[in-house]
Amino acid sequence: MSQGVQSQANINGQSSQLPPIEDLIAKYGDSSNTTMIEEKFSVWRHPHTGAAIGYSLSNPDSKHTYCIVWGTPLCEPSQVQEVIGAFLAWVKEQDYAPIWSCADNEVERVLTERHSWRAIMCVQEDALDPTRANPEQNKEVRKHIRKAQRAGCTIVEEDGVPSDEIQREIDSLIEEWKENRKGTQVHTTDVKPWRDIAHRKYFYSRDAEGKIVGFLFLAKIADGWAIKDSIQVRSAPKSLTEWLIASAIHSLADKGERYLTFGPTPAPNIQSAENSQIPSSSFKFLSKTYTGIERSFLGNKREFRKKFEVEGEPIFSEMLFDFGDLDLTDEGSSRDREDRMRAAFKKSKQSYAKERVTTEPGWYDPPEIPAPTKLHVRNIDYSLNNLYLRREYSQLLPLALSQIETEEVNVGGDGREQQLVDLAMRCALKLRKTDLAGQLADKAVHKWPTNIGLTSISAEAYLAYSRPRDALSASLLTISRRGALAPYISLLYRSLEGLSEKLGTSDALESILQMIRPHFRPQIEADENGTLDEDTANKLVSACGIVGSDQERLVALLCHRPSAEKENHEERSVKTL
Template sequence: MGAGADSIRSSETLESRRLPHQRLLDAILPARSRSTDRSSESVHSSNSSIGTSSKEEERERKNEVLRAFEREVQMRRRMSAQKAEEIESCEEKARYGQWDVYHTEPKEWKHLDDVRKLNSLAISDPEVMEACVGSHWSFRVRIHAMRNMSAHLAFVVLREHGITMQAVLTERGTGITPHMMHWVMRLPVETLLFVRGVMQKPVEVISGCDITHLELKLTHVHVVSEITESLPFTVYAAERSVNSRLEEHQDLDDAASDQASAEVEPDQASQRSSVQHGTQSLIITQRTRLTNRLIDLRTPTMQATFKIQSVICREFRNFLNARDFTEIHTPKLQGGASESGASVFQVNYFGRSAFLAQSPQLYKQMCIASDMRRVFEIGPVFRAENSNTPRHMTEYTGLDIEMEINHYYDALSVIDGMLKHIFKVLHNECQDAIQQVRKHFNVPELVWLDQTLVLHFSEGIRMLKEAGYREEDGSEPDEFEDLHTRAEIRLGELVKEKYGTDYYVLDKFPRNARPFYALCDPKDERRTNTFDIFVRGQEICTGGQRIHRSEMLEENIRRMGIDSAGLEEYLEGFRLGAPPHAGCGIGLERLVMLYLNLDDIRLASLFYRDPKSFAVKAHQELRHPDAGTNPPPWLQSRNKNAPPPPKELQPLEHLIANYGDSTNTSWLDDRIKVWRHPDTGAAVGYTKRKHNILVVGNPLCDHSQYENVISKFLEFCRLELQGKPIWLMVSESVEGILGGRHGWCTLTCTADQRIKDVRRNPAKNDHEIQRKIRHANKVGVSIQEVAFHQTVPEDVKKECDARIQEWQRNRKGMQVHLTDVRPWVDEEHRAYYLARDENKKVCCMVVFAQLAPSNGYQVKWAISFPNAPNGAIEMTILHALDMAGSNPITFGTAAASKVEAVHGLSGIAFKMLSRVYNSVADRSHLQNKSDFREKLGTVRDPTYICYPKGGMTMLAVRDLIEFFRE
């Protein structure tokens, strides 16, 4: 017996050493050599189905109980409101409610900033505290957070412009009725209120608010503006988030916790997850913040960021005004490119060509030629550079200076003095704002020298070389070429180590790295009288001396191959004589980003513009106009005298032909259930698994309706299905909504294999494929066609069905697929291509499915039946592609070679998920189909898997694999 116990213990020890993903694979992908008792399988399957049925009944019973409870709550609220209407006095009713849109307050209210100042005084001065206690105050504020302690007591955290204060809501001694208590307690976070109350001293110091030694005892609460949609996150949660840069969370739990979560109800599992993961529930990723910019801008951190930005602009203007500069406002529509024609936005100017200004450079110089002596501007700058990096935007605010000079360094002295003046003001006056930003970002003190370091460009290159720096291609940096970003950052580190400063000037840039108007260095024509100013290793300012002689300027324009047609007005000023001058351009957002050490320039822009801004809103052509969703058929305009049509949902097949992609065609399988949006008829396909809800493909609706339809479906999952959804194989636009708007984790390990233009099919020039097709022709293979909207003869169907059954019997190994082989479903939107051998026997079958016009056709099935002649399937596929004309083609979703994290995933969770995927892909040979399709000219269009945080457990992975194996 002891030996047996030791044996069991030993096997448990070995099992515990196996990685979780290995144990999972063993469970869902058993070795073929393992023997199985089929009768036992049958009994187990029967018991399993009975258990599943009983669980479904139990779940439905609980759903009904929940719905009954919600009806009861609504009824009690109506009764409470009715009772309050009967028993409350006019004075009590006037204490709360929703104001009319035209309501105005006769008296001006106070601000929380006033209270914060008093709070600072009250901490050390008892007389101030005594004067505050008992005084009446009124504010317009938002609900930051609500803590309901009981039916008779609640603490409400109020917020105004990033400042928070605690308020007490109680019936005791305030004239507040029970109904008013309940009404206020139900108000959603971020509701805008007008409140009145009496100031009092809290029982203990309030640590969670900016105002710590005073609180407001509420007497009146009115709603100024209500919240009409659910929030992706709250300002309170965003401020409690550990670090806005944190993108990871623990997703794949160990098997024990996974099993435990599977044995409790969804609500209990959610609570347990929050307790176990602690601050994990507070992680709000940067992408979610930027996607929901308006909410993010309400956070104290962002309020502080833009206060600092405002101070920078104010001090820039004050410093220059004090030195006799004139503020100007130059045109943003220009007839020619000021720096590089390749990076400008071209606009149609009444049939003529114009550009958005890359900078005010040309007009600044024209002002100097107009004897304005010293000018500056704060205005927008547009750069058509497709740079999706954390330090570039397509529109930003430029701080520009131009001035007459005697010597090149006159301008540098002014610019250097101005920047250091701004740094000193920020350090002395904005410590509260900086400390607020430091709660989320590491903001070390900016270090600069009294005598600014001016480093010659060649000296900077020498420092890089001595430190062993190499470019990405392995080459050394060249002192006559521009610096790349990596080199700039490394040089900044070296300068900080050697000179102890975050702020320095790099002087005398090479001529190849500067625009046509830069003046050459008089001692070396390969260099220029230009400079860059760096903060924390990145450039914030570019400046230098300009060419003021017209003949030299025109020669440079010709040398650089620039079209001078749009520069005539600019050149005219120099032909009339311009004084020596110099200036600079500073990127405001980049300056803010680097001063505060933010990790993304978009955080320093109110409403950022980058290459991905402005989603495409193309008109969607519909194959069935009477089955659209925007508007739905029952809302489409008809004869005014005719009665409105009945509300009848659009046929699913027509929705697929109007809006569908390859994944949506799987919704016609019996195992996929389809939810319909009641207002538009939009559709979402899903299947309820043991542990999760698997949602497949994009919603079937107009693209502009995605966000609303997705939100309503997720509400359906939460209230009706009561499970965690995992959304599979969606497009980038849907991934943007789920990952950005809802803060889900997203990854990609699949891609739609598309042929954009079948008329340029490389397979026609592929030697191996063409050899096979010639062989098929030689042995007498012919092709029979049944076009879209035509009926397949019954005898052909029977013949094909028999061949499909024979093909299925001959298949070996594990099969991974999304849809069953059912070729006769939705014949209206199918085209069939049947290859017959020399005996007229069907040997291959290719079926096209009709998708949305923008997606063209899907090669739904391409089957080579047993004993088909060599080359028959290639011949059939190429013939079918030829028949597609100019329509795009997709072969459907195929596996990628690896998993790529897109949003909210990193660390050990992602590594484990990658190992599971790689193991399944290897065992299932998921790449085999992709190789042949690539010969046909397919390109990969990534599709995405999206799930809420904590949703991709080991049991969820099992559900996914079993779904594709069924």
């Protein structure tokens, strides 16, 4: 207990007669009052009733500071009005500015009706009835419990005070947990489990090796019990705390307890209390501010507690405050301010021509260039695809080529490199840069078996680059994987025509062209008997100098046999799907 508490009790000459704070919390308190025994809180005592009110000063070294009250007065319900009046008189004597947080309905009524305070509801008490709760009914909780059990973890409930050895193990767990915490911490309580042991219940979990890896303890309050803290170390199974909470619920249910609270939780939104007359403009300002803070820091805890089907009971935060001091303006005034800012900005630009700024050479020389992230790569790819859709090929092509040549091409995996090559090849064809298109097609050859879209555009590139033999290989592979569709038959026909022009017309090649020419329709349908027998088709294709896998694919097409090859459903370029 702080020095301020002792002196306040001694001034009234009744320190020896005042009941202990711990007993008052267990008899009259709620979850908010359990923080009163921590060092950062002070306690004011009422001399005539022995009641207690916990508070904290925002800046104890300043003469004018905020007195932040936490929870309801610890006294009989019939004494609440008297105790609040005496406490506010003492606050006024000290010249403190009071703010009352986490007050129940009775405290809210006394402060707003008798003392003209303003109240808002932005906090809720998340509570449940252990005799009716069934934590394992939630699929996610059930999954996490089974995972912890499979990992060899066990839950232990301590009967009474834990031994010194167990206390030391739990203290080590708490220190390990504190060291591994990251990010912004939003809390009002310390993890000090050995205060007021007489009004506590303890649960902990051991892993398969016997080490304590999770810990939870409860505090006795007027209506039942409150979860003070539930923590686990990084080595513990995911969400082990859910099993600890479920075990505590079942333990309380077995003992007939009807109330368990997780403590105050930020509400989804802010509301004005029924008895509080807050101006609409002021409330709108507060609501927007609270929403931003809630989304940034406070919402995760509420989502976690929903798994246990808690019911939110509204509690209040109140202050004696003149909202007119905020000088909140209406929408019209806001627009006037924007106009003034715009005019000032315009005026300042007039002086830009007179300004001259110089920088030293080499003023920016970072020690190392950070590696590109996946988000950085996604942003680049989005820009490239957007340029392609807008048909800005001349601007897109150098950007795509620069990406292919940098190490960043590997950040998005092999599929990203294929997409970039595909984009660059299409742009080169659109811009009639046939040499570049052919070079890119050569770069893509080893990716043909896994990316048929890239194979078909490579055939187009080879035709433009006057390499019909390579175009023939690409078009035949495309047909064998995708089927004899009209666009691919067209590629094959143009490849054979180019081959005829380059090598000279032969009877065999002309016969093949005559057979393929009539089939420019959506798809060649299979003929069980076949247009040619396999021997004849083989002789024709061999006479054209076509051998290897290209020979097999062209024979299969001429005989109208379904290809035995199956399309490989590995990663393909998004652009060519």
